[in-house]
Amino acid sequence: GELVLATHNKGKVREFEAMFQPRGVTIRSAADLGLAEPEETGSTFEANAILKAEAAMVATGLPALADDSGLAVAGLDGAPGIYSARWAGPGGDFNMAIARVFRELEGRYGSFAAAPKEAAFIAVLALAWPDGRTLTFPGVVDGRIVEAPRGEGGFGYDPIFIPLGHTQTFGQMSAADKHKISHRRRAIDAMVKALFAES
Ligand code: ITT
Numbered sequence: 760g761e762l763v764l765a766t767h768n769k770g771k772v773r774e775f776e777a778m779f780q781p782r783g784v785t786i787r788s789a790a791d792l793g794l795a796e797p798e799e800t801g802s803t804f805e806a807n808a809i810l811k812a813e814a815a816m817v818a819t820g821l822p823a824l825a826d827d828s829g830l831a832v833a834g835l836d837g838a839p840g841i842y843s844a845r846w847a848g849p850g851g852d853f854n855m856a857i858a859r860v861f862r863e864l865e866g867r868y869g870s871f872a873a874a875p876k877e878a879a880f881i882a883v884l885a886l887a888w889p890d891g892r893t894l895t896f897p898g899v900v901d902g903r904i905v906e907a908p909r910g911e912g913g914f915g916y917d918p919i920f921i922p923l924g925h926t927q928t929f930g931q932m933s934a935a936d937k938h939k940i941s942h943r944r945r946a947i948d949a950m951v952k953a954l955f956a957e958s
Contacts, residue, residue, distance in 0.1 A: 763813035764788045765887075767796055768844075770914030774902055777938060778947055786819075794818050804828065804841055805895050808885035814815035817823075817826035826884035828918045828942060832904060834864055834875040839886065857908060860919070876903040878920060880929075880942040884950055896953065898946030913937060 760783075764775055767790045779786055789796070797814040801807040804827040829843030829846030838857065839846045846856035861871060868874035869886035879901045887893045901923045908918035917928035922940055929937050940945050 761785050761787070761821060763792065763794075763815045763819050763821045763823040765794070765811045765823045766790070768914075770824075771826055771828075771943070774934075774941075774943055776939060777934065778900070778944065782951075789815050789823075792819065799827070799841070801827075802841070804881055804883040805897075807841060808883045808895060812885035812887035813893060816889060820889055820890060823864070823887045824869055825885045825887075826882055826943065827885075828880065830860075830920065831879050831881055832860060832864070833877040833879075834868065835860070838863070838881075847915075848898070854908075857916060857919055859868075859904065860904065860916075860958075873905045876905075878902055878904045880916075880920060882946045884946045886950060894950075895954065896946045898942040898944065898949060898951040900940060900942045900945065935937040 762784055764772060766772060766788060769867045772788045776786055797810055798806045799810065801810055808825045809825035810826065812823045813822035814823065827841070829840050829842050830839040839860070842882045846859050847853050848855055864871055869945040877897050882898045884896045885893055901917055902921050904919045905921060905928060908930065910918050910931060911933065913929045918928055921928050
């Protein structure tokens, strides 16, 4: 099948390609197709995922898959959450976004040591079909954040997040290892399960 991936994020494109290639699904990214990026005006991951998927489906007439995701830090009441990309500023500077996580934790708790470390990566996928149906699939991975970034792999907040039961950050793991347990993997598994159950 052919699917438009309604994202302009290269890290996401890489991960979706790795997960879909073995299934024989050809992916065309919204960036490659020159599609405009809709403004993310929703107040939830789900709303923003739907908004992105439906915009790409309408623009192409093809089924479109969008991913809205982010890091939710418990000690910051779930921030940056849906604002995870926006904390990196217009230049997409994730050193700045990560520094803000630490700055806000220190501001609230006095020091990083005193702050709660629990965090979760969340992804909601939206699959928009040309017939007008849109389905959504959530995926979550719980973990904790570490004070100093570790590892060069992945993208975004990966260097400061250690998934529960592991000792390495997503930034230190191989792509294959991250893809076995990530929020994105869990959301894709939910989607595949639902699609096969349906047909
Ligand atoms: P699109 O909307 O075009 O897909 P985006 O980067 O703006 O790209 P989001 O609005 O969903 O996407 O923002 C999600 C941000 O959350 C993303 O930019 C990363 O910083 C972070 N994020 C999501 N998944 C991540 C992962 O697996 N590893 C590290 N950071 C992640």
